[in-house]
Amino acid sequence: xxxxxxxxQAIRLTLELAALTTLLLLIxxxxxxxxxxxxxxxxRAPVSALVTLPLVLPPTVLGFYLxxxxxxxxWLGQLTQALGWGLLSFSFTGLLIGSVFFSLPFAVQPLQxxxxxxxxxxxxxxxxLRARPLDAFFTVALPQAKGGVLTAAIxxxxxxVGEFGVVLMIGGNIPGQTRVVSTQIYGHxxxxxxxxxxxxxxGMVLFSFAVLLVLAGLRRGRDRVMP
Amino acid sequence: xxxxFLSVIAATLGLWAVPFAAVQAGEVNVAVAANFTxxxxxxxxxxxxxxxxxxxxxxxxxGKFYAQIQNGAPFDVLLxxxxxxxxxxxxxxxxGGKDRRYTYAIGTLVLWSKQPGLVDAQGEVLKTGQxxxxxxxxxxxxxxxxxxxxxxxxxxxxxxxxxxxVQGENIGQTHQFVATGNAALGFVALSQVWVPDExxxxxxxxxxxxxxxxxxxxIRQDLILLKKGQxxxxxxxxxxxxxxxxxxxxxxSFGYGLE
Numbered sequence: 001x002x003x004x005x006x007x008x009q010a011i012r013l014t015l016e017l018a019a020l021t022t023l024l025l026l027i028x029x030x031x032x033x034x035x036x037x038x039x040x041x042x043x044r045a046p047v048s049a050l051v052t053l054p055l056v057l058p059p060t061v062l063g064f065y066l067x068x069x070x071x072x073x074x075w076l077g078q079l080t081q082a083l084g085w086g087l088l089s090f091s092f093t094g095l096l097i098g099s100v101f102f103s104l105p106f107a108v109q110p111l112q113x114x115x116x117x118x119x120x121x122x123x124x125x126x127x128x129l130r131a132r133p134l135d136a137f138f139t140v141a142l143p144q145a146k147g148g149v150l151t152a153a154i155x156x157x158x159x160x161v162g163e164f165g166v167v168l169m170i171g172g173n174i175p176g177q178t179r180v181v182s183t184q185i186y187g188h189x190x191x192x193x194x195x196x197x198x199x200x201x202x203g204m205v206l207f208s209f210a211v212l213l214v215l216a217g218l219r220r221g222r223d224r225v226m227p
Numbered sequence: 228x229x230x231x232f233l234s235v236i237a238a239t240l241g242l243w244a245v246p247f248a249a250v251q252a253g254e255v256n257v258a259v260a261a262n263f264t265x266x267x268x269x270x271x272x273x274x275x276x277x278x279x280x281x282x283x284x285x286x287x288x289x290g291k292f293y294a295q296i297q298n299g300a301p302f303d304v305l306l307x308x309x310x311x312x313x314x315x316x317x318x319x320x321x322x323g324g325k326d327r328r329y330t331y332a333i334g335t336l337v338l339w340s341k342q343p344g345l346v347d348a349q350g351e352v353l354k355t356g357q358x359x360x361x362x363x364x365x366x367x368x369x370x371x372x373x374x375x376x377x378x379x380x381x382x383x384x385x386x387x388x389x390x391x392x393v394q395g396e397n398i399g400q401t402h403q404f405v406a407t408g409n410a411a412l413g414f415v416a417l418s419q420v421w422v423p424d425e426x427x428x429x430x431x432x433x434x435x436x437x438x439x440x441x442x443x444x445x446i447r448q449d450l451i452l453l454k455k456g457q458x459x460x461x462x463x464x465x466x467x468x469x470x471x472x473x474x475x476x477x478x479x480s481f482g483y484g485l486e
Contacts, residue, residue, distance in 0.1 A: 064403075072408040089409040090360060090393045172393030172404065173365060183396075190290030190368045190396065 059165025114148020303456025362413030
């Protein structure tokens, strides 16, 4: 057996976290990207900068502030305690919130580009055919931005699988709840269990390579349709 | 004009001479276990003042240093958080000669909370279990974590408290969990929560229980002179300095035991 029971548990948890994060991100990022692509508001630049922030910030910064925010003195911690949910740190829900923040730009940016490249024309045509905005969005804009949606989903998923710093900072390394593949690898390396580390780390490399390969394939497919 | 030009050159040369002299006096690259950060920050300038040698400090976890040293990291000395890593390095031929490995400090494990009054002087709070989470360092990675598990086992509380465990990858992170209040209490090193002063020092904040040393194996922190530092006079001087009275006084003031 190459992977231990602990390793499998970490793999399963990582996939669950990545899948849920992707789902949540598509729900959150789609309207956000739409607004960023279309809105004439002067708030667009600051919001766009805010969304992109996790791309440049070290995960430890994000993780540290999340830890402070979710703690008993942070507003999020006070809110969840008032609601009777306890603290979110060291929980799967906490990780999920962290992952959504962390992977936000990876979902928003492809969607935003896709919406921007649509231009105004298809929606204007839809409007002249008396499609309501929401109707036009779902029947015209979204199908045409399909490539962007797919890229956003794949990138969010892959990026969450590879997440490390945030999990380390707010996770607490609880088996089955917050111990994911990346932290498991880290533990193996620190404990000098290099063979186990190699199997998991090598698997991660292969997985990431496969994801990028799929993305490249998608891009080429799209180019062929629209030369 | 020529005079001014010359004086600029002289000044430039003067600036060069200072670091050059420092290089001659010697420099030692030291990898320091995270829990020994505070005392080493205090000892390094004293070492520099007394010997003229400069100690360049890197702080981190022992496991990481081990991997780095194996892969050629430029450290002369490792101040480890345990005694197994230096022994292992020596076995693998990374040591810098005989008798160049000794215990420089013995760690003190404490149960600490940021809340005043939560942790009582007898550690009874562990039995009441009236807290949500208890933080400790991953026992597989950190000797302080392993000692915490031993102590809980000795108290017969391991199984009841295990579901409340949150683990930092080292005691630096474990301290962070408790300091931000996300864990109500946790096992950390005394040196992390202790401020030395003339009266023997005091707790920085919150409440603390010194875990009796008989509840766990002693946390022996060994240092080792590495192969790269074996001919470095500054490295050899540091090994000697850490055994000296002045350094020992600082180490003790942070709550560490000595041999």
